Every structure is written in C-alpha cells, then in structure tokens.
Amino acid sequence: MESQGLVNARLKELFGTRVRDGASLVPFTTFRTGGPADWLLQTDRPDELVTAIRETAALGIPLTILGGGSNVLVGDGGVRGLVVRLRHGRLHATGPDRVRADAGVTLNGLVRWTIRRGMAGLESWAGTPGTVGGAIHGNAHFDGRLVGDMVTAVGLVDEAGTRIEVSADEMAFDYDESRVKHTSEVVSWVEFAVRSGDPAVLRLAARDSLAFRKRTQPLDRASAGCVFQNPRADDGPLPDDVPRSAGALIDRAGLKGSRQGGAVVSTVHGNFIVNEGTARAADIRALLERCRREVARRFGIQLRLELVYLGEF
Ligand SMILES: Cc1cc2nc3c(=O)[nH]c(=O)nc-3n(C[C@H](O)[C@H](O)[C@H](O)COP(=O)(O)OP(=O)(O)OC[C@H]3O[C@@H](n4cnc5c(N)ncnc54)[C@H](O)[C@@H]3O)c2cc1C
Incomplete structure (x- = not known):
C-alpha cells in the first residue's frame, strides 16, 4: 500500500473535493451509528465507479461499496480505504417490457417511476x-x-474495472444470495422485466405494501431491517407452532425488548434491532450475538446474518 499522503493526493487529483477524508458514515446508514471512512466518494457516474475500482487496486487500498446503507452495520473503528457511495443515476425503458436502472437509483424511486408509466411488476417493493x-x-x-x-x-464491473453484462441465470440468485456476494464485482445497472398495468391499480398495490410495513415494522426508529435470515428447511426442526421465521424464534426465546446500551430488540418485530439514538455499533453487534446464542441454546437453530458488517469493530 502507498503512504496515506500519496493515496490522499491521488484520490484528490482524480475526484477533487468530492472525495472526503475521515468522512462520517453515520448519515449514510439507516442504523445511524459507526465510525468514519478513510475516504468517501459519492457518485452517480458509472465511469467514476470504474476509475475507483482501478485506482484502489493500483494504490493497494480496500474499496467498499455503499448503496442506501440500509442493510449494513459499520463498525465503530470505521472503514479502511475508499468507500464509494452510489447514488441516483439513470432510469430508462429498454423496450416495452423492460426497464433499466443504474445501481444508485433507489428501489422506491424505481417503483414510483414504473408506476407513473403504467409498468407493472415492481409496485409491491414500495417502502423497501x-x-x-x-x-x-x-x-x-x-x-x-x-x-x-x-x-x-x-x-x-469486475475487479480489473472491466464492464460485463450477465443474464439473470448467471447471477446465482437465491434467498439472500447472489453472485456478487461471493465476488468483488460491483453492480453497475440492472434490467427488470415489467408488463403493462393501470397506474391507479399499481398505486393501490404499492399503498398496501407500505401499510403492511407500517403495521409490522418499527419504522419510527433507526434500524437496518431484519438482521437475520429466516432459517431454511434443512436447518432443523422448529418448536411446534413457530413459523420458519427468525423474528418468531427471537420472540419465542423471550428476547423482544432486550437491551444493550442504546440498542434494543424491537418489541414490534423480533428480527429488528433498533438504535434508540445512542447505540454504538458494538452495542448492536453484542445484542445481535446474544440473540443468536440464545436461539441456538433454546432451539438448536443457528441463525445466519442478513445484515452485512462493514469495517472495524
Ligand atoms: C425499515 C427497513 C425495512 C427493510 N425491509 C426489507 C425488506 O422488506 N426486504 C429486504 O430484503 N430487505 C429489507 N431491508 C434491508 C435493506 O433495505 C435491503 O437489504 C436493501 O436491498 C439494501 O440496499 P442498500 O442499497 O441499502 O444496500 P447497503 O446497505 O448500502 O449495502 C448492503 C450490501 O450490498 C453491497 N452493495 C451495495 N450496493 C452494491 C453494488 N452496487 N454492487 C455490489 N454490492 C453492493 C454493500 O457493499 C453491502 O455489502 C429493510 C431495511 C430497513 C431499514
């Protein structure tokens, strides 16, 4: 790795004042806690993503991609190297039944855009x-x-900064799984299949999804959604009348309302940990690990993380 000073100079040369050193990531994660990035670049330009991938490799510093920060816990020690936060980008129809969105477009922005144009299929993702x-x-x-x-x-975009296009079949999609979880590839854009629909009907479906979320999730508190994946069928038998749901297991283990510092297991949804305002990442992680241990001890089920840990704890 090059010296900090040299890295700093090169990143400033490439991205100007838009790259910030020692930038807090708190405003960019929905958990609203955690340490700073050594360097942070926010961009809506696919070419800058390619430059960042190539240059961090050349400089020998780590690269971390951040989207909306709604499924991550950033450690209190912060994130080494360059964090690229992808935001906004292009949205366009590539055919009567296809829409393409840059990676930094929000899912909610995509939903609104398709509904307005009478494109059906994505409306139930409203509120994600x-x-x-x-x-x-x-x-x-x-x-x-x-x-x-x-x-x-x-x-x-692969590790070398080369752009490639793959079909959905090549993405290895499964529950909480995709190819990019196991490679260093970065998603640059995504094409979705849509069909034609009546915007008024689609709007109602979107509203139903939003209302369901409001009823079942603690949306008035900082969180990162579900912290654990739901157990799979081959993870072992569950207690009678408990559905295959991590939240239900946490609830049955009596952990709802458990606390560590400013972190609390939500009383609304057992798979949500909420930050009451003062939680450090270490508190959230300790509480999460307590839930995992307790569910394993009580029911013999090893919960897997859905949340992604970033940086140093
Ligand atoms: C209130 C609430 C409700 C939620 N409800 C749901 C739900 O219903 N269903 C659900 O599945 N999730 C839900 N989540 C979790 C979260 O919204 C999703 O997982 C979301 O898709 C994460 O997107 P993000 O852009 O915020 O990713 P981030 O949190 O920024 O990143 C998550 C991971 O993806 C990687 N990543 C981000 N962008 C890229 C990219 N362009 N290329 C490669 N890797 C990338 C990051 O490096 C990181 O490892 C919820 C969260 C909250 C706070």
Missing part, C-alpha cells in the same frame, strides 16, 4: 429502503418474493 445495487447484492425479499425474479440482465 436502499438502492437497486444493494437489492441485487442480497436479493431483497418481501412477502415470499425475491427481487431477482424480476431481473433479466445485470451490468457488473
């Missing part, structure tokens, strides 16, 4: 925080559906 790129990384799920089921093609 984060970006298109983040949704593809973890194959966002809602009401038994996976976002990957709507995808036809994805534009990726």
